Amino acid sequence: MQFRDLRAQYSRYKEEIDLAVESVMQSTSFIGGKEVSELEEQLAEYVGTKHCISCANGTDALMLVVMAWGIKEGDAVFVPDFTFFATGEIVAFRGATPVFVDVDKVTFNIDPEKLELMIQKTIKEGQLTPKAIIPVDLFGLPANYPEIEKIAKKYNLLVLEDGAQGFGGQIKGKKACSFGDAAITSFFPAKPLGCYGDGGAIFTNDDDLAALIKSLKVHGKGTDKYDNVRIGVNSRLDTIQAAILKVKFKAFVDHELEDVNRIYHLYNERLKDIVEIPVIPEGYYSSFAQYTIKLESKAQRDGLQAKLKEQGIPSMIYYNKPMHKQGAFADMKFDEDDYVVTNNLCDTVLSLPMHPYLTGEDVDKVCKVIREFV
Ligand SMILES: *Cc1c(COP(=O)(O)O)cnc(C)c1O
Numbered sequence: 001m002q003f004r005d006l007r008a009q010y011s012r013y014k015e016e017i018d019l020a021v022e023s024v025m026q027s028t029s030f031i032g033g034k035e036v037s038e039l040e041e042q043l044a045e046y047v048g049t050k051h052c053i054s055c056a057n058g059t060d061a062l063m064l065v066v067m068a069w070g071i072k073e074g075d076a077v078f079v080p081d082f083t084f085f086a087t088g089e090i091v092a093f094r095g096a097t098p099v100f101v102d103v104d105k106v107t108f109n110i111d112p113e114k115l116e117l118m119i120q121k122t123i124k125e126g127q128l129t130p131k132a133i134i135p136v137d138l139f140g141l142p143a144n145y146p147e148i149e150k151i152a153k154k155y156n157l158l159v160l161e162d163g164a165q166g167f168g169g170q171i172k173g174k175k176a177c178s179f180g181d182a183a184i185t186s187f188f189p190a191k192p193l194g195c196y197g198d199g200g201a202i203f204t205n206d207d208d209l210a211a212l213i214k215s216l217k218v219h220g221k222g223t224d225k226y227d228n229v230r231i232g233v234n235s236r237l238d239t240i241q242a243a244i245l246k247v248k249f250k251a252f253v254d255h256e257l258e259d260v261n262r263i264y265h266l267y268n269e270r271l272k273d274i275v276e277i278p279v280i281p282e283g284y285y286s287s288f289a290q291y292t293i294k295l296e297s298k299a300q301r302d303g304l305q306a307k308l309k310e311q312g313i314p315s316m317i318y319y320n321k322p323m324h325k326q327g328a329f330a331d332m333k334f335d336e337d338d339y340v341v342t343n344n345l346c347d348t349v350l351s352l353p354m355h356p357y358l359t360g361e362d363v364d365k366v367c368k369v370i371r372e373f374v
Helices: 006-027 034-047 058-068 086-093 112-125 145-154 207-216 239-271 298-310 336-348 360-373
Strands: 051-055 075-080 097-101 129-133 158-162 182-186 200-204 291-294 349-352
Touching: 006 239, 034 051, 034 200, 034 239, 051 058, 051 207, 058 086, 058 158, 058 182, 058 200, 058 207, 075 086, 075 112, 086 097, 097 112, 112 129, 112 145, 129 145, 145 158, 200 207, 239 291, 239 360, 298 336, 298 349, 298 360, 336 349
Parallel strands: 075 097, 075 129, 129 158, 158 182
Antiparallel strands: 051 200, 182 200, 291 349
Protein backbone atom coordinates (compact mmCIF):
# COMPACT_ATOMS: atom_id res chain seq x y z
CA MET A 1 0.00 0.00 0.00
CA GLN A 2 1.23 3.49 -0.85
CA PHE A 3 0.76 6.57 1.34
CA ARG A 4 -0.05 8.55 -1.79
CA ASP A 5 -0.11 6.37 -4.91
CA LEU A 6 1.29 8.43 -7.78
CA ARG A 7 1.96 5.30 -9.82
CA ALA A 8 -1.70 4.25 -9.86
CA GLN A 9 -2.61 7.69 -11.14
CA TYR A 10 0.10 7.59 -13.82
CA SER A 11 -0.99 4.11 -14.97
CA ARG A 12 -4.53 5.34 -15.44
CA TYR A 13 -3.54 8.48 -17.42
CA LYS A 14 -0.28 7.21 -18.97
CA GLU A 15 -1.38 7.57 -22.58
CA GLU A 16 -2.57 11.17 -22.23
CA ILE A 17 0.36 12.25 -20.04
CA ASP A 18 2.95 10.68 -22.35
CA LEU A 19 1.35 12.36 -25.37
CA ALA A 20 1.30 15.73 -23.59
CA VAL A 21 4.98 15.44 -22.68
CA GLU A 22 5.93 14.26 -26.16
CA SER A 23 4.14 17.15 -27.78
CA VAL A 24 6.24 19.61 -25.74
CA MET A 25 9.40 17.67 -26.71
CA GLN A 26 8.43 17.86 -30.39
CA SER A 27 7.67 21.58 -30.18
CA THR A 28 11.03 22.24 -28.40
CA SER A 29 9.40 25.21 -26.62
CA PHE A 30 10.43 24.23 -23.11
CA ILE A 31 9.86 27.59 -21.45
CA GLY A 32 6.48 29.33 -21.35
CA GLY A 33 4.24 28.96 -24.37
CA LYS A 34 0.59 28.06 -24.70
CA GLU A 35 0.68 25.08 -22.30
CA VAL A 36 1.51 27.46 -19.46
CA SER A 37 -0.92 30.22 -20.41
CA GLU A 38 -3.78 27.77 -21.06
CA LEU A 39 -3.23 26.10 -17.70
CA GLU A 40 -3.22 29.50 -15.95
CA GLU A 41 -6.51 30.40 -17.63
CA GLN A 42 -8.11 27.08 -16.67
CA LEU A 43 -7.00 27.32 -13.04
CA ALA A 44 -8.12 30.96 -12.67
CA GLU A 45 -11.52 30.05 -14.08
CA TYR A 46 -11.89 27.05 -11.76
CA VAL A 47 -10.84 28.96 -8.65
CA GLY A 48 -12.86 32.03 -9.65
CA THR A 49 -10.10 34.66 -9.60
CA LYS A 50 -9.15 37.14 -12.30
CA HIS A 51 -5.47 36.14 -12.36
CA CYS A 52 -3.47 32.95 -12.02
CA ILE A 53 0.30 33.38 -12.29
CA SER A 54 2.33 30.19 -12.37
CA CYS A 55 5.82 29.96 -10.88
CA ALA A 56 8.52 27.48 -9.87
CA ASN A 57 7.07 26.15 -6.60
CA GLY A 58 4.74 26.98 -3.71
CA THR A 59 7.49 28.56 -1.62
CA ASP A 60 8.35 30.99 -4.44
CA ALA A 61 4.65 31.74 -4.84
CA LEU A 62 4.44 32.81 -1.18
CA MET A 63 7.68 34.75 -1.44
CA LEU A 64 6.64 36.62 -4.59
CA VAL A 65 3.48 37.90 -2.89
CA VAL A 66 5.34 38.97 0.23
CA MET A 67 7.97 40.70 -1.98
CA ALA A 68 5.27 42.45 -4.02
CA TRP A 69 3.61 43.71 -0.84
CA GLY A 70 6.95 45.18 0.24
CA ILE A 71 6.94 43.29 3.55
CA LYS A 72 10.26 43.96 5.23
CA GLU A 73 12.27 44.20 8.43
CA GLY A 74 10.18 45.48 11.31
CA ASP A 75 6.94 44.04 9.93
CA ALA A 76 4.95 41.31 11.68
CA VAL A 77 3.24 38.56 9.67
CA PHE A 78 0.88 36.21 11.51
CA VAL A 79 1.36 32.54 10.63
CA PRO A 80 -0.10 29.36 12.15
CA ASP A 81 2.26 27.45 14.46
CA PHE A 82 1.13 24.14 12.95
CA THR A 83 2.18 24.14 9.29
CA PHE A 84 4.96 23.28 6.86
CA PHE A 85 8.10 25.35 7.46
CA ALA A 86 7.84 27.39 4.22
CA THR A 87 4.88 29.45 5.51
CA GLY A 88 7.03 31.08 8.18
CA GLU A 89 10.34 30.74 6.36
CA ILE A 90 9.51 33.15 3.54
CA VAL A 91 8.51 35.84 6.05
CA ALA A 92 11.88 35.59 7.82
CA PHE A 93 13.64 35.28 4.45
CA ARG A 94 12.36 38.76 3.55
CA GLY A 95 13.66 40.08 6.88
CA ALA A 96 10.21 40.40 8.49
CA THR A 97 9.14 38.59 11.67
CA PRO A 98 6.76 35.64 11.61
CA VAL A 99 4.47 35.77 14.64
CA PHE A 100 3.20 32.26 15.27
CA VAL A 101 -0.40 31.73 16.28
CA ASP A 102 -1.83 28.58 17.86
CA VAL A 103 -4.42 26.56 15.94
CA ASP A 104 -7.97 25.40 16.55
CA LYS A 105 -8.05 22.00 18.23
CA VAL A 106 -10.85 20.71 15.99
CA THR A 107 -9.88 21.98 12.51
CA PHE A 108 -6.07 22.29 13.12
CA ASN A 109 -6.25 25.64 11.25
CA ILE A 110 -5.24 29.06 12.64
CA ASP A 111 -7.50 29.98 15.59
CA PRO A 112 -9.18 33.35 14.84
CA GLU A 113 -9.58 34.23 18.55
CA LYS A 114 -5.93 33.57 19.30
CA LEU A 115 -5.02 35.42 16.10
CA GLU A 116 -6.75 38.56 17.33
CA LEU A 117 -5.10 38.26 20.76
CA MET A 118 -1.68 37.90 19.10
CA ILE A 119 -2.31 40.96 16.91
CA GLN A 120 -3.29 42.99 19.99
CA LYS A 121 -0.23 41.74 21.88
CA THR A 122 2.04 42.71 18.97
CA ILE A 123 0.52 46.20 18.77
CA LYS A 124 0.86 46.65 22.54
CA GLU A 125 4.51 45.60 22.54
CA GLY A 126 5.13 48.20 19.86
CA GLN A 127 8.25 46.58 18.38
CA LEU A 128 6.78 45.39 15.08
CA THR A 129 4.24 46.73 12.59
CA PRO A 130 1.49 44.19 11.87
CA LYS A 131 1.17 43.84 8.08
CA ALA A 132 -0.33 40.53 7.01
CA ILE A 133 -1.83 37.17 7.94
CA ILE A 134 -0.92 33.95 6.15
CA PRO A 135 -3.60 31.39 7.04
CA VAL A 136 -2.92 27.83 5.86
CA ASP A 137 -5.53 25.42 4.43
CA LEU A 138 -4.07 22.54 6.40
CA PHE A 139 -4.49 19.00 5.05
CA GLY A 140 -6.94 20.32 2.41
CA LEU A 141 -9.40 22.13 4.69
CA PRO A 142 -9.81 25.88 4.06
CA ALA A 143 -8.98 28.06 7.08
CA ASN A 144 -11.78 30.06 8.73
CA TYR A 145 -11.71 32.92 6.18
CA PRO A 146 -15.03 34.48 7.18
CA GLU A 147 -13.60 35.24 10.65
CA ILE A 148 -10.02 35.89 9.48
CA GLU A 149 -11.17 38.42 6.88
CA LYS A 150 -13.16 40.31 9.56
CA ILE A 151 -10.09 40.53 11.78
CA ALA A 152 -7.90 41.57 8.84
CA LYS A 153 -10.30 44.40 8.06
CA LYS A 154 -10.46 45.54 11.68
CA TYR A 155 -6.65 45.78 11.97
CA ASN A 156 -6.01 46.76 8.33
CA LEU A 157 -3.94 43.65 7.50
CA LEU A 158 -3.41 41.88 4.19
CA VAL A 159 -4.40 38.21 3.90
CA LEU A 160 -2.38 35.69 1.89
CA GLU A 161 -4.06 32.28 1.66
CA ASP A 162 -1.46 29.48 1.78
CA GLY A 163 -3.43 26.94 -0.23
CA ALA A 164 -0.39 24.72 -0.96
CA GLN A 165 -2.39 21.79 0.46
CA GLY A 166 -5.78 23.32 -0.13
CA PHE A 167 -6.46 23.35 -3.88
CA GLY A 168 -9.98 22.01 -4.47
CA GLY A 169 -11.38 22.92 -1.05
CA GLN A 170 -14.40 25.18 -0.61
CA ILE A 171 -16.37 27.26 1.87
CA LYS A 172 -20.04 27.50 0.90
CA GLY A 173 -19.20 26.99 -2.78
CA LYS A 174 -16.39 29.57 -2.81
CA LYS A 175 -13.20 27.81 -3.86
CA ALA A 176 -9.90 27.62 -2.01
CA CYS A 177 -7.24 29.92 -3.50
CA SER A 178 -9.84 32.67 -3.92
CA PHE A 179 -9.75 33.94 -0.30
CA GLY A 180 -7.91 36.96 1.04
CA ASP A 181 -6.05 39.52 -1.04
CA ALA A 182 -3.97 36.86 -2.75
CA ALA A 183 -3.58 33.09 -2.54
CA ILE A 184 -1.03 30.51 -3.56
CA THR A 185 -0.89 26.80 -4.26
CA SER A 186 1.84 24.21 -4.81
CA PHE A 187 2.05 21.51 -7.49
CA PHE A 188 4.60 19.42 -5.55
CA PRO A 189 3.79 15.81 -6.55
CA ALA A 190 2.09 14.84 -3.26
CA LYS A 191 -0.22 17.89 -3.07
CA PRO A 192 -3.89 17.56 -4.09
CA LEU A 193 -3.06 18.74 -7.64
CA GLY A 194 0.55 17.73 -8.20
CA CYS A 195 2.87 17.72 -11.20
CA TYR A 196 5.95 15.56 -11.89
CA GLY A 197 8.46 17.89 -10.29
CA ASP A 198 8.10 21.34 -8.77
CA GLY A 199 5.50 23.97 -9.57
CA GLY A 200 3.34 26.61 -7.96
CA ALA A 201 0.85 29.38 -8.67
CA ILE A 202 -0.47 32.68 -7.30
CA PHE A 203 -4.13 33.72 -7.52
CA THR A 204 -5.55 37.22 -7.10
CA ASN A 205 -8.19 39.64 -8.32
CA ASP A 206 -5.83 42.58 -7.86
CA ASP A 207 -4.61 43.81 -11.29
CA ASP A 208 -1.72 45.89 -9.89
CA LEU A 209 -0.48 43.04 -7.70
CA ALA A 210 -0.69 40.61 -10.65
CA ALA A 211 1.31 42.99 -12.87
CA LEU A 212 3.96 43.46 -10.19
CA ILE A 213 4.31 39.70 -9.58
CA LYS A 214 4.59 39.05 -13.33
CA SER A 215 7.52 41.47 -13.35
CA LEU A 216 9.15 40.15 -10.16
CA LYS A 217 9.09 36.53 -11.37
CA VAL A 218 11.01 37.50 -14.55
CA HIS A 219 14.01 39.40 -13.12
CA GLY A 220 11.94 42.52 -12.42
CA LYS A 221 11.21 42.98 -16.11
CA GLY A 222 9.80 46.19 -17.57
CA THR A 223 8.71 46.02 -21.19
CA ASP A 224 10.63 42.75 -21.64
CA LYS A 225 13.12 40.41 -19.97
CA TYR A 226 16.06 42.63 -21.01
CA ASP A 227 14.53 45.81 -19.63
CA ASN A 228 14.85 45.47 -15.86
CA VAL A 229 13.09 48.02 -13.69
CA ARG A 230 13.34 46.34 -10.28
CA ILE A 231 15.17 43.49 -8.54
CA GLY A 232 13.29 40.25 -9.01
CA VAL A 233 13.89 36.51 -9.27
CA ASN A 234 13.60 33.78 -11.90
CA SER A 235 10.60 31.62 -11.08
CA ARG A 236 8.72 29.78 -13.81
CA LEU A 237 6.59 26.68 -14.18
CA ASP A 238 8.21 24.41 -16.80
CA THR A 239 6.22 23.86 -19.99
CA ILE A 240 6.43 20.07 -19.55
CA GLN A 241 4.98 20.39 -16.05
CA ALA A 242 2.17 22.61 -17.36
CA ALA A 243 1.34 20.01 -20.02
CA ILE A 244 1.22 17.25 -17.38
CA LEU A 245 -0.87 19.42 -15.08
CA LYS A 246 -3.48 20.03 -17.79
CA VAL A 247 -4.12 16.27 -17.97
CA LYS A 248 -4.06 15.87 -14.19
CA PHE A 249 -6.30 18.88 -13.59
CA LYS A 250 -8.98 17.24 -15.72
CA ALA A 251 -8.74 14.04 -13.67
CA PHE A 252 -8.81 16.11 -10.47
CA VAL A 253 -12.06 17.82 -11.45
CA ASP A 254 -13.63 14.74 -13.10
CA HIS A 255 -13.31 12.34 -10.20
CA GLU A 256 -10.26 12.63 -7.91
CA LEU A 257 -11.69 15.25 -5.59
CA GLU A 258 -14.89 13.22 -5.16
CA ASP A 259 -12.88 10.03 -4.67
CA VAL A 260 -10.85 11.38 -1.74
CA ASN A 261 -14.08 12.61 -0.16
CA ARG A 262 -15.62 9.16 -0.61
CA ILE A 263 -12.58 7.60 1.10
CA TYR A 264 -12.83 10.15 3.91
CA HIS A 265 -16.34 8.84 4.63
CA LEU A 266 -15.19 5.21 4.46
CA TYR A 267 -12.44 5.92 7.01
CA ASN A 268 -14.79 7.92 9.23
CA GLU A 269 -17.41 5.16 9.43
CA ARG A 270 -14.78 2.66 10.53
CA LEU A 271 -12.89 4.90 12.96
CA LYS A 272 -15.34 7.41 14.44
CA ASP A 273 -16.04 5.45 17.63
CA ILE A 274 -12.39 4.76 18.51
CA VAL A 275 -10.17 7.75 17.57
CA GLU A 276 -10.61 11.46 16.83
CA ILE A 277 -11.38 11.70 13.11
CA PRO A 278 -11.05 14.80 10.89
CA VAL A 279 -13.90 17.26 11.38
CA ILE A 280 -15.11 19.21 8.34
CA PRO A 281 -17.25 22.14 9.60
CA GLU A 282 -20.69 22.78 8.12
CA GLY A 283 -20.42 24.42 4.68
CA TYR A 284 -16.74 23.45 4.27
CA TYR A 285 -15.30 21.00 1.74
CA SER A 286 -11.80 19.53 1.99
CA SER A 287 -9.52 18.33 -0.80
CA PHE A 288 -7.98 15.89 1.69
CA ALA A 289 -4.30 16.40 1.10
CA GLN A 290 -4.14 14.30 4.29
CA TYR A 291 -6.51 12.18 6.36
CA THR A 292 -5.24 12.80 9.88
CA ILE A 293 -6.44 11.19 13.08
CA LYS A 294 -5.66 12.18 16.65
CA LEU A 295 -4.64 9.65 19.30
CA GLU A 296 -4.76 9.99 23.09
CA SER A 297 -1.04 10.32 23.74
CA LYS A 298 2.36 10.33 22.09
CA ALA A 299 2.95 6.77 23.31
CA GLN A 300 -0.31 5.58 21.73
CA ARG A 301 0.41 7.45 18.47
CA ASP A 302 3.97 6.17 18.17
CA GLY A 303 2.83 2.65 19.09
CA LEU A 304 0.14 2.71 16.41
CA GLN A 305 2.56 3.97 13.79
CA ALA A 306 4.96 1.10 14.61
CA LYS A 307 2.08 -1.40 14.45
CA LEU A 308 0.95 -0.10 11.05
CA LYS A 309 4.51 -0.29 9.76
CA GLU A 310 4.75 -3.91 10.90
CA GLN A 311 1.70 -4.64 8.74
CA GLY A 312 3.22 -2.86 5.73
CA ILE A 313 0.99 0.22 6.08
CA PRO A 314 2.72 3.60 5.65
CA SER A 315 1.71 6.54 7.82
CA MET A 316 3.22 9.98 8.40
CA ILE A 317 3.46 12.52 11.21
CA TYR A 318 2.55 15.98 9.91
CA TYR A 319 3.98 17.76 11.87
CA ASN A 320 6.42 16.50 14.46
CA LYS A 321 7.51 19.97 15.55
CA PRO A 322 5.66 23.27 15.98
CA MET A 323 7.05 26.21 14.00
CA HIS A 324 8.09 28.00 17.19
CA LYS A 325 10.32 25.06 18.16
CA GLN A 326 12.22 24.93 14.86
CA GLY A 327 15.94 25.51 15.27
CA ALA A 328 15.86 28.25 12.66
CA PHE A 329 13.76 30.37 15.06
CA ALA A 330 15.80 29.52 18.15
CA ASP A 331 16.80 33.15 18.70
CA MET A 332 13.19 34.27 19.04
CA LYS A 333 11.35 34.24 22.38
CA PHE A 334 8.12 32.29 22.80
CA ASP A 335 5.70 31.59 25.60
CA GLU A 336 4.77 27.89 25.55
CA ASP A 337 1.35 28.79 27.01
CA ASP A 338 0.56 30.44 23.65
CA TYR A 339 0.92 27.10 21.82
CA VAL A 340 -0.92 24.52 23.91
CA VAL A 341 -2.93 23.06 21.02
CA THR A 342 -0.07 22.84 18.52
CA ASN A 343 2.25 21.29 21.12
CA ASN A 344 -0.37 18.62 21.76
CA LEU A 345 -1.13 17.98 18.07
CA CYS A 346 2.54 17.40 17.26
CA ASP A 347 2.53 14.56 19.81
CA THR A 348 -0.78 12.96 18.88
CA VAL A 349 -1.57 13.28 15.15
CA LEU A 350 -1.08 10.56 12.56
CA SER A 351 -1.82 10.81 8.83
CA LEU A 352 -3.08 7.64 7.15
CA PRO A 353 -2.76 6.57 3.49
CA MET A 354 -4.99 8.90 1.46
CA HIS A 355 -5.32 9.34 -2.30
CA PRO A 356 -7.99 8.97 -5.00
CA TYR A 357 -6.86 5.46 -5.96
CA LEU A 358 -7.09 3.90 -2.50
CA THR A 359 -9.52 0.95 -2.52
CA GLY A 360 -12.20 0.02 -0.01
CA GLU A 361 -10.10 -3.06 0.87
CA ASP A 362 -7.11 -0.83 1.62
CA VAL A 363 -9.24 1.27 3.96
CA ASP A 364 -10.55 -1.90 5.65
CA LYS A 365 -7.03 -3.18 6.14
CA VAL A 366 -5.79 0.07 7.70
CA CYS A 367 -8.83 0.39 9.96
CA LYS A 368 -8.62 -3.23 11.11
CA VAL A 369 -5.06 -2.67 12.39
CA ILE A 370 -6.11 0.57 14.12
CA ARG A 371 -9.16 -1.04 15.75
CA GLU A 372 -7.12 -3.96 17.03
CA PHE A 373 -4.45 -1.65 18.39
CA VAL A 374 -6.73 0.89 20.04
C1 LIG B 1 4.14 22.26 0.45
C2 LIG B 1 3.86 23.50 1.16
C3 LIG B 1 4.46 24.72 0.81
C4 LIG B 1 5.59 24.83 -0.17
O1 LIG B 1 5.34 24.34 -1.44
P1 LIG B 1 6.57 23.86 -2.38
O2 LIG B 1 5.96 23.72 -3.72
O3 LIG B 1 7.09 22.58 -1.81
O4 LIG B 1 7.60 24.96 -2.34
C5 LIG B 1 4.06 25.87 1.47
N1 LIG B 1 3.12 25.82 2.42
C6 LIG B 1 2.52 24.68 2.80
C7 LIG B 1 1.47 24.71 3.85
C8 LIG B 1 2.88 23.47 2.20
O5 LIG B 1 2.29 22.34 2.58
